[in-house]
Amino acid sequence: MxxxxxxxxxxxxxLLMAGQAAGAGPAAADGCPATxxxxxxxxxxxxxSALDINDLxxxxxxxxxxxxxxxxxxxxxxxxxxxxxxxxxxxxxxxxDEDGNVVGSxxxxxxxxxxxxxxxxxxxxxxxxxxxxTLVRDVNAGVIVGEYRYLLPNGTARYQAFRIQDGVRxxxxxxxxxxxxxxxxxxxxxxxxxxxxxxxxxxxxxxxxFLWEDGxxxxxxTLGGQWSQAxxxxxxxxxxxxxxxGADGVLxxxxxxxxxxxxxxxxxxxxxxxxxxxxxxDVIVGTHTCTEAGTAAHAAVxxxxxxxxxxxPDPATGTAxxxxxxxxxxxxxxxxxxxxxxxxxxxxxxxxxxx
Numbered sequence: 001m002x003x004x005x006x007x008x009x010x011x012x013x014x015l016l017m018a019g020q021a022a023g024a025g026p027a028a029a030d031g032c033p034a035t036x037x038x039x040x041x042x043x044x045x046x047x048x049s050a051l052d053i054n055d056l057x058x059x060x061x062x063x064x065x066x067x068x069x070x071x072x073x074x075x076x077x078x079x080x081x082x083x084x085x086x087x088x089x090x091x092x093x094x095x096x097d098e099d100g101n102v103v104g105s106x107x108x109x110x111x112x113x114x115x116x117x118x119x120x121x122x123x124x125x126x127x128x129x130x131x132x133x134t135l136v137r138d139v140n141a142g143v144i145v146g147e148y149r150y151l152l153p154n155g156t157a158r159y160q161a162f163r164i165q166d167g168v169r170x171x172x173x174x175x176x177x178x179x180x181x182x183x184x185x186x187x188x189x190x191x192x193x194x195x196x197x198x199x200x201x202x203x204x205x206x207x208x209x210f211l212w213e214d215g216x217x218x219x220x221x222t223l224g225g226q227w228s229q230a231x232x233x234x235x236x237x238x239x240x241x242x243x244x245x246g247a248d249g250v251l252x253x254x255x256x257x258x259x260x261x262x263x264x265x266x267x268x269x270x271x272x273x274x275x276x277x278x279x280x281x282d283v284i285v286g287t288h289t290c291t292e293a294g295t296a297a298h299a300a301v302x303x304x305x306x307x308x309x310x311x312x313p314d315p316a317t318g319t320a321x322x323x324x325x326x327x328x329x330x331x332x333x334x335x336x337x338x339x340x341x342x343x344x345x346x347x348x349x350x351x352x353x354x355x
Contacts (some may be wrong), residue, residue, distance in 0.1 A: 004177060006161065006165075007271070010167065011153060012305070012350040014275045016246065017271060018213070019169075023090045027073065032269070032271070032288075032290035032295070032311070033269045033271075033288060033290075033300065033308060033309045033311050034274055034310060034311065035310065035311045035312070035313055035314075036301065036310035036311065036312065036313070037052075037313075037331055037351060037354075038303075038310075038347040038350060038351055038354040039312055039313060039330075039332065039350060039351060040158065040300070040348065040349055040350075040351045041312065041313045041314065041315050041345060041346055041347075041348050042346065042347050042349065042353065043215055043261050043315050043316070043336075043343075043344055043345070044059070044345040044346065044347060045077060045345075046063035046064065046073070046080075046140060046344070047063065047064040047342050047343060047344060047345075048061055048063035048064055048070070048071075048073065048077070048344070048345045049062050049093055049324075049334075049335040049343050049345055050324065050325075050333035050335060050345040050347055051063045051092070051095065051207070051324050051325065051333065052093075052094065052095040052096055052315065052324065052325045052333060052345060053325050053326070053327045053332070053333045053347070054096050054097055054098050054261060054327060055327045055328045055329070056078045056098055057077070057097055057327065057329065057331060058060065058074060058075065059074065059075040059076075059092055059096075059333055059345075060072075060073070060074055060093035060094065060095055060096040060102055060104070060345060061073055061075075061333070061335075061345055062091070062093065062259060063080070063082075063345065064342075065090050065223070069089045069090055069091075070087065070090040070091065070092055071083075071085075071090075071091060072084070072092050072094075072102075072104050072106065072116075072118070073093060074093060074096065074102060075158075075198065075347075079331070082101060083104075083118050084123055085106040085107065085123070086106040086107065086108045086114050086116060086123065086125050087107070087108045087109040088106060088107020088108050088111075088112070089107055089229065090106070090107045090111055090112075091104060091107065091116070092104050092105060092106075093105035093118070093137070094135075094136055094137055094138070094352075095137065095138045095139050096139065097139050097140050097141060097142070099141065099142060100119050100120060101103040101117065101118075101119050101139045101142055101144075102117070102118040102119070102139070103116065103117055103136040103138070103139045103144050103146075103207055104116055104118070104119070104132075104136065105133065105135060105136065108125070108309065110234075111128075111132055111147075112132055112133060113128065113132040113135070114126070114127065114128060114132075114134065115120060115127070115128075115134040115135065115136040115146060115148075116136075117136075117139075117144060117164075117314065118199075120188050124223070125336075126144075126253060128149075129150075129160075129162070129169065129190050130146060130148045130149050130150030130151050130160065130279045131146035131148075131150060131151055131157075132152070133148075133318045134147075134148040135148070135159075135179075136146055136158035137179070137180060137181055137182065137328075138180075138181065138183050139183070140183045140184055140185050140187075141185045141187070142165070142324050143163060143164070143165045143166075143167075143183050143187055143272065144161035144163065144164040144165075144183075144259070145161070145162065145180035145181075145182070145183045145189050145191075146161075146162060146176065146179075146180055147159040147160055147161050147164045147179040147180060147296070148162060156256035158177045159177055159178065159179055160172075160173070160177075160178060161179050161180040161189075161191045161193070162180065162185070164182065164190060165187075166214075168175065171211050172189065172217070173191070173193045173210070173212075173217060175193045175194050175195065177193065177194030177207075178191060178192065178193040178194060179191050179192050179200020180212070181194075181229075181230050181231050181232065181233075181241075182230070182231065182232045182233045182277075183233070184230065184233050184234060184235050184237070185235055186235065186237075187213070187214075188211060188212065188213045188233060188237050188240045189211070189212040189213075189233070190204050190209070190210070190211060190212075190230040190231070190232065190233040190241070191209070191210055191212060191230055191333060192207055192208065192209050192210065192228070192230055192241075193207065193208055193210055193217070193219075194206075194207050195207060195208060206226045206227060207226075207227040207228070207229065208220065208221075208222070208227070208248070209228040209229055209230035209239065209241050209243070209257070210230065210236065211230075211233075211239060211257075211259075213237075219318035220257045220262075221257075221261055221263050222243045222244060222257055222263070223243040223244065223245050223253050223260065223263060223265050224243075224244070224245050224246060224247075225244020225245050225246050225247060225251075226244055226247065226249050227243065227249055227342055228241060228243035228244070228255070228263075229241045229243075229245045229284070231274060231275060231276050231277065232275070232277040232278045233278070234278045234279055234280045234282070235280050236275055236280065236282075236298050237257070237258065238256055238257065238258045238278055239257045239258075239278075240254065240255065240256050240257075240266075240275040240276070240277065240278045240284055240286075241254070241255060241275065242254055242255065242258075242273075242274055242275070243255050243263065244273055244332060245264065252274075253265045253266065253268060253272075253273060254266040254268060254273030254274060254284075254286065255275075256278065256282070256284065256305045263283060264305060266284065266302055266305065266309070267302070267306070267307065267308045267309060268288065268309065269288070269290075269308055269309055269350070270290075270291055271288050271290045271291050271295075271309075272288065272289040272297075272307060273287075273288055274287045274289070274297070275302070275323070276322075276323060276324055277323075277324065277326050278326070279326045279327060279328055279330070280328055281300070281304075281330075283301065283303055283304070283305050283323070283326055283330060284302040284304075284305070284326075285299070285300065285301050285302075285323035285324070285325070285332050285334075286299075286300060286323055287299060287300055287321075287322055287323065287324045288300035288309045288311065288322050296320035297310070297320050297321075297322065298311050298320065298321050299312040299321035299323035299332075299334050299346075299348070300309070300312060301323065301326075301332065312332065312334075313348070314336070315346055315355075317336065317338050318336025318338055318341075318344065319336075319337055319338065319339055319346065320337045321334060321335070321336045321337070321346070322334045322335050322336075322337075323348070329345060329350070330349075330350045331348055332346070332347065332348040332349075333345075333346065333347050333348075334346050334348070
């Protein structure tokens with residue numbers, strides 16, 4: 001895809017976040033960031049979610065039909081394409097690239113959680129590999145990444161990161177629990193793997209964000225805590241995600257990692273930064289949550305690794321917003337959650353005259 005994002009929050013059942021100790025980013029003032037005027041928000045006109053956007057401006061996500069079914073959907077300009085499904089009632093499109101590949105998940109007539117690959121009007125069931133579900137999270141230059149579920153002898157569920165290239169599946173990590181969040185055009189993969197679990201709460205378990213390249217896994221470290229997780233990667237191999245800040249694992253910060261500078265904490269204006277994606281210009285999107293009681297997570301953008309977060313403008317309705325992906329043109333996809341719990345698919349585009 002032309003951006004990065006991990007679109008689903010099943011990660012919590014398989015891992016917590018990780019990374020290597022690094023210096024904090026520039027200090028930011030307490031309080032909520034200002035809303036930026038550099039982007040304008042458009043409601044895509046459906047109940048659903050916009051999960052990915054490629055460099056052509058095509059959007060992947062889901063929309064809810066009149067019958068109440070979640071449908072895998074691609075927006076291509078003014079055209080809205082229902083991708084169909086694998087025989088069940090629900091599906092979503094998780095990611096797409098510039099070569100016409102779309103990946104996602106669909107019910108079958110008898111099971112949930114089958115991964116699919118869609119191209120030129122044909123949807124192919126990728127199977128489940130282990131047990132249900134199999135999650136595909138990203139596709140770039142035809143390379144598909146995600147994770148599948150399997151069971152240990154004692155019945156405990158784990159997830160295994162994988163990649164599919166030219167129809168051949170390769171498992172990425174040998175540890176007990178991993179996910180692959182995003183892949184760039186060079187085939188570099190950002191993910192998270194489980195380490196041995198010490199006694200104690202889940203927040204203190206040791207999980208590490210990693211970079212996979214040519215069969216070699218490089219752990220990224222942390223911001224001082226026990227865990228980190230990877231969410232997105234750009235063509236330079238820069239990775240964004242979250243990491244624990246202290247040994248208790250409760251407080252987390254957003255980061256950007258590069259092979260040259262290691263892991264750097266993103267400015268967070270005294271709140272909680274949760275980056276989801278980064279484009280090739282190091283524009284980062286995700287959410288920011290202010291410290292004030294009762295404040296909802298809000299879609300946010302960092303125009304560079306040292307830039308303070310700015311909130312993206314709200315649509316007409318919505319109590320919480322999420323930014324999932326950003327492309328080379330600075331177009332951002334996401335959703336807003338209304339007071340009744342439904343979601344609206346959104347796209348933010350650079351405002352005329354903004355640089």
